[in-house]
Amino acid sequence: xxxxxxxxxxxxxxxxxxxxxxxxxxxxxxxxxxxxxxxxxxxxxxxxxxxxxxxxxxxxxxxxxxxxxxxxxxxxxxxxxxxxxxxxxxxxxxxxxxxxxxxxxxxxxxxxxxxxxxxxxxxxxxxxxxxxxxxxxxxxxxxxxxxxxxxxxxxxxxxxxxxxxxxxxxxxxxxxxxxxxxxxxxxxxxxxxxxxxxxxxxxxxxxxxxxxxxxxxxxxxxxxxxxxxxxxxxxxxxxxxxxxxxxxxxxxxxxxxxxxxxxxxxxxxxxxxxxxxxxxxxxxxxxxxxxxxxxxxxxxxxxx
Ligand code: GLN
Numbered sequence: 581x582x583x584x585x586x587x588x589x590x591x592x593x594x595x596x597x598x599x600x601x602x603x604x605x606x607x608x609x610x611x612x613x614x615x616x617x618x619x620x621x622x623x624x625x626x627x628x629x630x631x632x633x634x635x636x637x638x639x640x641x642x643x644x645x646x647x648x649x650x651x652x653x654x655x656x657x658x659x660x661x662x663x664x665x666x667x668x669x670x671x672x673x674x675x676x677x678x679x680x681x682x683x684x685x686x687x688x689x690x691x692x693x694x695x696x697x698x699x700x701x702x703x704x705x706x707x708x709x710x711x712x713x714x715x716x717x718x719x720x721x722x723x724x725x726x727x728x729x730x731x732x733x734x735x736x737x738x739x740x741x742x743x744x745x746x747x748x749x750x751x752x753x754x755x756x757x758x759x760x761x762x763x764x765x766x767x768x769x770x771x772x773x774x775x776x777x778x779x780x781x782x783x784x785x786x787x788x789x790x791x792x793x794x795x796x797x798x799x800x801x802x803x804x805x806x807x808x809x810x811x812x813x814x815x816x817x818x819x820x821x822x823x824x825x826x827x828x829x830x831x832x833x834x835x836x837x838x839x840x841x842x843x844x845x846x847x848x849x850x851x852x853x854x855x856x857x858x859x860x861x862x863x864x865x866x867x868x869x870x871x872x873x874x875x876x877x878x879x880x881x882x883x884x
Contacts, residue, residue, distance in 0.1 A: 582879055584623050584850075588633040591621060591874045595856075595867050602858025602866035605838040610737035611641055614840070614857045619867050621854040621875075622779035626790050636779040640855050641734050643837030644675065645782065646772040647697040648818075649715050652788070652810055654700050656801050657707045665703070665757055666696045668813050675820045675863055676744045678751065686755025690817040692835060695748045701769045702758045712771040722788060722796050723781035735774035742766060773837075782843050782853035789814075789833070789845040811845055815883070822862040822869075830872040831882035842868040846881050 599619045606612035620635035654662050671689040673680050681688065681695055688695035704711035712730070720728045738745075749762045758765055777785070788795050789811055793802030802810065814833035819826045819842075826834055832844040832852075840857035842865055852875070856867030876882050 582881075584625075584629075584631045587875065587878055588621055588623060588631055590878060591871050592619065592633040594874050595619070595870045598870050599856055599867045600858060602856075602860055604840070604857045605859055605863070608734065608738050608741060608838070610731075610734045611839060614640065616858045618840075619856045619871075620779045621852070621871055622783040623850050623852050624780070624783035624787055625850045626787060626848065630780055630784065632780055635855065638855075639776040639778050639781070640841055640857070641731060641773070641837070641839035642775045642777050642782065642841060643773045643839040644692065644694075644697070645835050645837040645839075645841050645843055646715060646775055647692050647700065648786065648789075648810065648814065648835045648843065649718055650697060650700045650704055650711065650772060651691045651813070652802060653714055653718060654704050654707065655806050655810065658703060662691075662700070662703055666691050666699045668817070670817050670821075670823050672821050676748070678744070678747060681748065681751055686752045686757045688752070690813060692813065692817045693820065694745055695752060698745065698749050698765055698769055699752065699757060701772065702760050702765045705760050705765060705768055711768040715772050716775060719775065719777065719781070719785050722785040723777065724784055724796065725777075725781050728775065728777055728781060730771050731774045731776045734776075735770045738770040738773060739766070742770060745769065779841070779853040779855050782841060783851045786843045786845055786851035786853070790847055790849060790851050792847065811847065811883075814845065819864050820862050822860070822864055826864075826869070829869065830876055831884045832872065832876060833883070834872065836864045836868065838863050840865040840868065842872065844872055847883065849881065
């Protein structure tokens with residue numbers, strides 16, 4: 581058995597030199613004011629034990645991490661039908677790139693780049709009538725924290741500066757790959773990205789992927805096979821155009837967000853979340869990548 585608390589303490593001591601490195605996302609102005617010296621990491625076992633270090637109880641903006649939950653909820657309701665509208669290949673391009681969409685007739689490469697998450701939000705909106713509410717309620721239930729909520733300031737800031745996302749959505753609508761009105765899809769997408777959660781909340785919330793699709797309450801959200809599929813897409817596409825580097829250094833299904841958070845899944849064992857707001861040029865947390873690299877190296881835990 582691993583002493584997870586001792587391992588997290590060791591990881592935090594090792595990454596201290598890089599905490600504060602990188603650039604805090606500023607293309608969403610409300611994110612630019614986050615203190616770059618923050619760092620937290622949490623681990624939630626499949627049995628319900630939670631360990632943490634640093635700022636692991638401090639909420640931050642989940643941003644693209646919300647894309648995992650939107651995919652899981654859509655898959656649980658729609659099954660494989662969604663894969664006709666979005667691919668499952670790494671994009672090799674930045675998360676908000678427009679160029680590939682034109683070559684590929686409005687079908688996004690995968691559900692974890694912005695275009696793919698907009699399609700997912702659109703579908704979840706059609707299936708539930710309230711995509712953002714479905715994602716928030718699921719995260720409240722899985723994290724065990726009923727206080728999980730949207731950050732209206734972040735959502736408004738994203739909407740005000742969301743020209744690229746609007747361009748992606750309109751472009752896909754022109755190909756018939758968005759069912760609902762574009763402004764409505766964008767609104768739900770921005771609110772989902774604005775959800776504010778701590779490392780502890782997110783480590784617990786991704787536990788269903790470590791439990792092969794079973795929720796915290798023991799019910800089945802995804803089939804075993806679907807949970808494996810979501811983990812596979814996280815491994816190959818969850819960290820944008822750095823997914824190869826992540827697989828090489830970390831060796832776990834991961835999903836990052838420009839708020840500086842990264843979730844990771846160790847099937848059968850635990851969910852992990854690390855947070856450090858300074859980002860590298862791909863939009864991934866500098867301290868987060870380092871911490872996950874150290875964690876898997878120290879423990880030998882990996883899917884490989
Ligand atoms: N809300 C952000 C955006 O749409 C999410 C991007 C991210 O976290 N990579 O630009």
